[in-house]
Amino acid sequence: MIKRLKNSSRRLIQIFSFALFNPYILLNPKAGKILYQGKMKSLCVPILNCYSCPLAVGSCPIGALQQTLKLNQIPVLILGFFGTIGLFIGRYPCGNFCPFGFFQEILYKIKFFKFRIKRIFRYTKYVILLLSFLVPFFYKETFFCKFICPAGTIEASLPQIIFNPALLVNISWVFYLKISIAILFVFFSITTKRFFCSVLCPIGAIYGLFNKISLLQIKYDPKKCTKCGICRQVCPMDINIYENTTDIDCIRCFNCVNSCPSSALKVSNIFKVKKVILNSKTITDHQGFQR
Amino acid sequence: MKKTLFFIFLIIFFILLITGIILKQYEDIYNFGRFICFDCIGL
Numbered sequence: 001m002i003k004r005l006k007n008s009s010r011r012l013i014q015i016f017s018f019a020l021f022n023p024y025i026l027l028n029p030k031a032g033k034i035l036y037q038g039k040m041k042s043l044c045v046p047i048l049n050c051y052s053c054p055l056a057v058g059s060c061p062i063g064a065l066q067q068t069l070k071l072n073q074i075p076v077l078i079l080g081f082f083g084t085i086g087l088f089i090g091r092y093p094c095g096n097f098c099p100f101g102f103f104q105e106i107l108y109k110i111k112f113f114k115f116r117i118k119r120i121f122r123y124t125k126y127v128i129l130l131l132s133f134l135v136p137f138f139y140k141e142t143f144f145c146k147f148i149c150p151a152g153t154i155e156a157s158l159p160q161i162i163f164n165p166a167l168l169v170n171i172s173w174v175f176y177l178k179i180s181i182a183i184l185f186v187f188f189s190i191t192t193k194r195f196f197c198s199v200l201c202p203i204g205a206i207y208g209l210f211n212k213i214s215l216l217q218i219k220y221d222p223k224k225c226t227k228c229g230i231c232r233q234v235c236p237m238d239i240n241i242y243e244n245t246t247d248i249d250c251i252r253c254f255n256c257v258n259s260c261p262s263s264a265l266k267v268s269n270i271f272k273v274k275k276v277i278l279n280s281k282t283i284t285d286h287q288g289f290q291r
Numbered sequence: 292m293k294k295t296l297f298f299i300f301l302i303i304f305f306i307l308l309i310t311g312i313i314l315k316q317y318e319d320i321y322n323f324g325r326f327i328c329f330d331c332i333g334l
Contacts, residue, residue, distance in 0.1 A: 041324035042317040051324040052331045059324035063331060067323040068316065077311020077320070083304030087297060142330045152331035160332050170334040178333035213296045270293055 010096060010253055018099040021045045022055035034163040044078060046085050047098040048203050050149070052156035054163060062132060062203050063145050069136035082203075086210030094197055094204050095236070095251030100151050101197055105236055107189040114191055116238060122198050122249055125205040132202050144202055146174060150185035153178045193238040198249055208248035216252060218245040219268035231256035231265065241265065 024036040036057045045058035061078055068075035094101055135143035161167050188195035197204050220242055231241050234255040239247050241256045257265045
């Protein structure tokens with residue numbers, strides 16, 4: 001019962017954060033503007049949320065990063081922002097705050113043909129991350145926003161065109177490319193667990209790098225683990241958490257922790273995890289000495 | 292080791308954050324965000 005409550009509390013957090021980062025038209029229907037232009041846009045949200053979305057009140061960090069690079073500036077503010085969040089909570093924002101991740105989890109619930117993606121493809125997001133730094137700096141194009149981001153297409157492009165059909169005059173091949181990617185994104189989200197987060201998301205790629213040293217950790221007790229595989233079944237990223245609790249793809253949703261029948265997994269922090277390792281070493285040494 | 296790395300990176304990113312605030316990069320972010328991004332919407 002408590003485990004079910006914990007799982008549903010993540011859903012509530014996801015809904016709450018969607019409302020928190022996207023309240024503009026919902027709260028202000030008579031504003032008459034199809035884009036929020038207030039001072040809140042100076043702040044980045046910690047997740048992928050297109051700032052051209054009619055609902056958004058914050059800026060997208062990866063969009064802002066690329067735009068800053070386009071101006072030949074080093075995006076120190078955004079790098080510091082990503083780093084600080086990553087250091088404290090790793091990929092926790094992906095699992096709990098990101099509306100786009102939430103959208104993918106809902107799509108995956110559709111009953112259709114399902115398959116797993118190979119581990120090697122999960123590193124594609126680092127290629128995209130690298131290009132998101134290099135292309136804006138050297139070629140003055142926002143590579144990820146312009147050519148890939150399906151969040152921009154779904155959250156911004158389609159609503160903006162519906163609100164303002166005059167925009168269709170400027171339509172180009174890039175629009176058709178983005179629509180095609182968005183359609184593929186929907187297909188893969190139905191068939192694969194969090195496809196975009198695993199394979200394409202540059203924000204998840206940055207946060208994932210911090211999973212090893214972030215304050216927030218998952219503690220694994222191999223003595224209690226029966227390798228029943230329930231953790232992988234409930235994992236929205238389809239990873240085996242008991243193989244590596246600091247996996248770059250672990251989004252710290254804690255579904256595994258809440259579902260583990262033998263309580264082999266626990267929420268912990270980096271200081272506690274170290275203590276456990278030291279204790280287990282001490283026990284082993286002590287046993288060896290007795291023998 | 293992880294604990295040390297955590298504190299080293301914490302200081303580095305904190306310095307980056309402060310530098311960004313001093314350079315007023317949030318004003319640039321505001322200027323990007325307050326207009327429709329035609330790159331994002333593919334037009």
